Every structure is written in structure tokens, then in C-alpha cells.
Amino acid sequence: VAVRAKQAGCQMTIALVNDPTLAPLIAPLDIDAYINPRATTVSSILRHIRHGRVRAVYSIGDAEAEMIEAQVLSTSPLSGRLIRDIEFPEGVLVGAVMKGERVLKPTGDLRIDSGDVIALFTMSKDVPEVERLLQVSIDFF
Structure with a gap:
């Protein structure tokens, strides 16, 4: 959802990431921040x-x-x-x-x-x- 929001023009995006092994993908996807519950x-x-x-x-x-x-x-x-x-x-x-x-x-x-x-x-x-x-x-x- 955060990637689509960024593509739609949202200036800042935050993703909910339950799997910490996905954290390295955050920067390449241009997501500004993430939360690991x-x-x-x-x-x-x-x-x-x-x-x-x-x-x-x-x-x-x-x-x-x-x-x-x-x-x-x-x-x-x-x-x-x-x-x-x-x-x-x-x-x-x-x-x-x-x-x-x-x-x-x-x-x-x-x-x-x-x-x-x-x-x-x-x-x-x-x-x-x-x-x-x-x-x-x-x-x-």
C-alpha cells in the first residue's frame, strides 16, 4: 500500500512490516519509514x-x-x-x-x-x- 501511495504522489509513506527480513526492501521501494509491531x-x-x-x-x-x-x-x-x-x-x-x-x-x-x-x-x-x-x-x- 505504501508503494502505491508513493506512486500516487504521497510525499511521505510509512509501511507496516511484520517480517523484519523485509526491512532491507524499504529504501529501494522509496518508503520513508516503517513500523514493526x-x-x-x-x-x-x-x-x-x-x-x-x-x-x-x-x-x-x-x-x-x-x-x-x-x-x-x-x-x-x-x-x-x-x-x-x-x-x-x-x-x-x-x-x-x-x-x-x-x-x-x-x-x-x-x-x-x-x-x-x-x-x-x-x-x-x-x-x-x-x-x-x-x-x-x-x-x-
């Missing part, structure tokens, strides 16, 4: 079951990896530390840090503070360790 549902569920103050979770691939967006709490092991001093698991990358309204490129010299929002890319096997880093300690209560 399974991935959307999984991401929504993950957001509610992850520990810490998680704002969003996106499943990547066939649940092989995740992008986790979370707010750093004052009791988090991340709070008050430079990125280079944090022992992230090997499969974890810091994608961005948001301080207030500013989005910053992460560098080793950037300090993570309470209230910052961080975007972490993690392999699924490393999620428990990432949750530990984001978790609220008992001191919070």
Missing part, C-alpha cells in the same frame, strides 16, 4: 521491566542488542564519575549524554551527573550488568 511491543515491554529510571528501550536486530535511554540517579554507580573511570562491560557503548537540554558526544573526560540522561548500546548478554549500573540503591529510599 513486534519490535515496538518488545521495546515497550522492556521499558517497564528494566531496573533504574529507564525512559526508553529499543530492541535491535532479533533481540541481540538493546539501546537503553535512562536517567542517572544520585545513588547510581555512574553518578559523579568520568566515563573513562566507569567499568562498562565490553559489549556496552555510551552513545550520547544529555545534560539538561544539551546532547553531548561522550568522551572519556565527560562526567556523568545525577539527572543526566544517557543512551547506552548494549549486547543482550550485558543487560544485567547495565541494569546494575542504572539501579537505584537502597540509600535512595
